[in-house]
Amino acid sequence: MTKLIDIARLAPTASNSQGISFIVVQNKQLLEQALEMTIQIIENSPLRHLVEEAIKSYREDGYDSVFRGAPNLIIATSDKNFSNGRNNAISCLTYLELFAPSLGLGSCWAGIFEHCIAIEDSPLLKLFNIPKDKKVVGAVMVGYPKYSYNRLVDRNPLDATFIE
Structure with missing residues (x-):
């Protein structure tokens, strides 16, 4: 995991602004809690x-x-308040995804989870101890x-x- 996020941090970012931090969740019980909470949020969603x-x-x-x-x-x-957060995260997590197979790993964007944690005052923010001054800008399994x-x-x- 350290190799993956170390490669991710080297990805190009807008004006080399970087500004992305990573939380690596390896706790199975925490992921099970997040799964149940995500399903509950979706059950009560207009989507x-x-x-x-x-x-x-x-x-x-x-x-x-x-x-999965x-x-x-x-x-x-x-x-x-970092306006390039999402774009920079896309670049970083794409690097991560491209590098993962070289380590024998698979990866996939966690889109449903991203949607649910992005909801204002989402209980998932508290579950993962996301500080109030931070926002989640991407997630990959x-x-x-x-x-x-x-x-x-x-x-x-x-x-x-091609135009010459």
Whole structure:
């Protein structure tokens, strides 16, 4: 995990402003609490209809579609008044994701969690002891992948124009 976040901190940022801190969560019980809280927040959200199946599969079968059973969560934070926080975090966490496979790790953005922790006065902020002067600007799950793939996922053909 230290290697991952050390690479992430080297990512290019707006005007080299950096400003991203990382919280590495490796506590399984804490992640289970965060999962339950995230599901509760979604259940009471106007966006519930978008993830109804995820809620149902969690409540009925215990299936974790929020963290996907990942043993680690990396949360990126910045100062609340730092306007480049989200953009810088995207750059940092993308570096992290690109480096993870070289360490035999898999990663995935924790989008549902990000949405829920970004809600004003979210109980998740207290769970992870996020200071009042900070905001969460990104989150990525990390673990050893269950499956390995010999090829990349299909992509659209390259669409590029060269002007000389």
